[in-house]
Amino acid sequence: MRVAFLGLGIMGRPMASNLVKAGHEVTVWNRTAGKDVEGARSATSPADAARGAEVIWLCVSDTKAVESILFGPQGVHESLTDGQIILDSSTIAPSATRRFAERVAAKGVQYVDAPVTGSKIAAEAGTLIFIVGGDEAPIERLKPLFAATGKKIFRMGETGKGEAAKLAMNLQIALIYEGFAEALTLATKLGVDAETLLPLIEASMVRSGVVEYKAPFVLKRDFSANFPLRLMLKDIRLALEAAKEARVKLPGLETVEEIYDMAAEDGHEDLDYAATLTLLEKWAGVEVKGASAA
Ligand code: NA7
Numbered sequence: 001m002r003v004a005f006l007g008l009g010i011m012g013r014p015m016a017s018n019l020v021k022a023g024h025e026v027t028v029w030n031r032t033a034g035k036d037v038e039g040a041r042s043a044t045s046p047a048d049a050a051r052g053a054e055v056i057w058l059c060v061s062d063t064k065a066v067e068s069i070l071f072g073p074q075g076v077h078e079s080l081t082d083g084q085i086i087l088d089s090s091t092i093a094p095s096a097t098r099r100f101a102e103r104v105a106a107k108g109v110q111y112v113d114a115p116v117t118g119s120k121i122a123a124e125a126g127t128l129i130f131i132v133g134g135d136e137a138p139i140e141r142l143k144p145l146f147a148a149t150g151k152k153i154f155r156m157g158e159t160g161k162g163e164a165a166k167l168a169m170n171l172q173i174a175l176i177y178e179g180f181a182e183a184l185t186l187a188t189k190l191g192v193d194a195e196t197l198l199p200l201i202e203a204s205m206v207r208s209g210v211v212e213y214k215a216p217f218v219l220k221r222d223f224s225a226n227f228p229l230r231l232m233l234k235d236i237r238l239a240l241e242a243a244k245e246a247r248v249k250l251p252g253l254e255t256v257e258e259i260y261d262m263a264a265e266d267g268h269e270d271l272d273y274a275a276t277l278t279l280l281e282k283w284a285g286v287e288v289k290g291a292s293a294a
Contacts, residue, residue, distance in 0.1 A: 001025070001144060004053035006046055006069055006076075007090070008035040010225075011116065012059035014123040015089070015149045016040060022148035027053065031065075045074035055085045055145060062234055063092040070100055082108030085138045087145070089130075091115045091170070091231075093238055094163040095245060097133070101159045110138040111159050115166035116150070119226045127151045131169065133162030167239040171253055174236055174273070176210040178256050181277040184218070184288045188281075194219060194288050214274050219290025223268075223275040232273040233260040 001024050005016040008030040019026050020039040027041045029049040036042045043049035046069045050056045056076055058066055066088060070076045076086070086109060088097065094113075101111035112134030122128045128150035132139055139155060146153050156165040180201075187197050198215055201207055217223070236257045243250045259276055268275040281287050 002052060002054045003027070003145065004029070004043070004046075004049035004056045004076075005037075005040070006030075006049060006056065006058045007060035007065075008037065009059065009061070010120050010228075011089070011123045013037060014120070015057075015059060015128070018126045018149045019145065022144075024145070024148065031060075046070075046072075046076045047074045047078040050076040050084070051079040053084065055087055055142065057087045057089065057145070059089040061090065061231070063096045063238075066090050066092050066100065067096070071103070077104070077107075080104060080107045080109050084109050085141065086111045087142060088113050089116055091166050091235055091238065092163060094133075094160040094167070094242055097163050098160040110135060112138050112142060113159055113162040114142075114146070114153070115162055117166070117169055118150075121226070123149075129154065131156060131162045131166045133157060133159045133164070135159075164242065167235060167242055170232065170235040171239045171250070173210055174232055174256050174260075175252055176208055177214060177273065178259065178276065180208075180211050180214065181274075181280055184277065185280040185284050185286065188286045188288050189284050195290060217272070217274055218277060218288065221290070223271040223278070225270060225272045227273055228270055229260060229263060229273040229275055230269040233257070233264060233269075236260060 003019055003024050003026050005026055005028045008028060016026055016028050016037045020037060027043050027049045028037050029043040029046055058069060060066060086104060097113045104111055114130045114132045116128040116130055118128040126149050130146050130150050130153040132153050132155045156162050184194050201211060236253060240250060240253060240257060259279060263276045263279050
């Protein structure tokens with residue numbers, strides 16, 4: 001398929017690269033010049049990239065970025081034509097997604113939101129999970145692209161519901177990790193080290209994918225970003241905004257937001273969200289250690 005891929009960040013670049021490897025005809029664009037993908041044409045603007053593409057795929061930071069790429073100067077809207085599909089894998093507001101979809105529908109363009117779960121490693125391996133909102137027909141047409149970059153798709157309903165479900169997913173990751181980090185901090189302070197506690201966690205109902213994935217990094221004290229704290233904070237804020245619009249109260253997440261705010265103020269924005277542990281450690285006056293660090 002002819003695909004325009006816009007946004008070559010941690011997630012977007014390997015996704016575009018996997019599309020090329022699967023034989024699709026890919027044109028890429030990134031706001032900051034100098035990022036490209038081997039085997040893909042580099043476009044000069046979103047409008048240039050989108051011209052003649054069957055699918056215009058976005059993977060950028062936030063709602064404002066999606067809006068400016070679609071509707072800003074030299075944006076995708078300048079070259080949109082009937083029959084094209086916009087596919088957005090950025091995690092943004094469900095309500096904004098519905099608004100953007102309505103704006104492009106007037107030109108006969110279908111809009112599918114497909115945020116992903118899975119980190120940089122899954123993006124590179126082509127094993128992402130897509131959380132999809134949109135009509136059945138465009139989703140069917142997109143299946144070869146999902147197959148080239150991911151391992152599963154879950155349709156949540158019409159456009160916007162992929163984003164809604166994604167926020168419900170990341171809300172859980174943030175809360176589960178916070179529970180894990182608080183448990184490690186308390187246990188360490190009370191004299192039970194992380195490596196003694198972990199086998200117990202793994203053998204009990206407390207075990208989880210989040211803990212399994214994060215524990216080795218925490219034990220090595222490797223807080224380099226697989227999923228940067230600033231993006232998790234963005235998702236927490238999106239979930240709280242969506243909750244406010246829907247008149248839902250999320251007290252646990254409100255508290256976690258404060259911790260992420262403070263961690264960001266401490267300069268940890270570009271580290272992994274696992275670095276929120278360091279704030280708890282600072283307050284407790286302890287450091288969670290693995291064998292190599294002990
Ligand atoms: P990254 O690695 O922070 O990459 C973000 C990308 O978004 C990168 O290509 C940025 O371009 C682009 N960006 C950010 N703001 C803008 C604006 N205003 N206009 C155009 N492009 C922009 O994020 P990830 O790849 O980890 O994540 C992408 C999405 O998936 C995000 O929603 C996550 O929550 C999930 P730059 O290179 O800075 O010019």
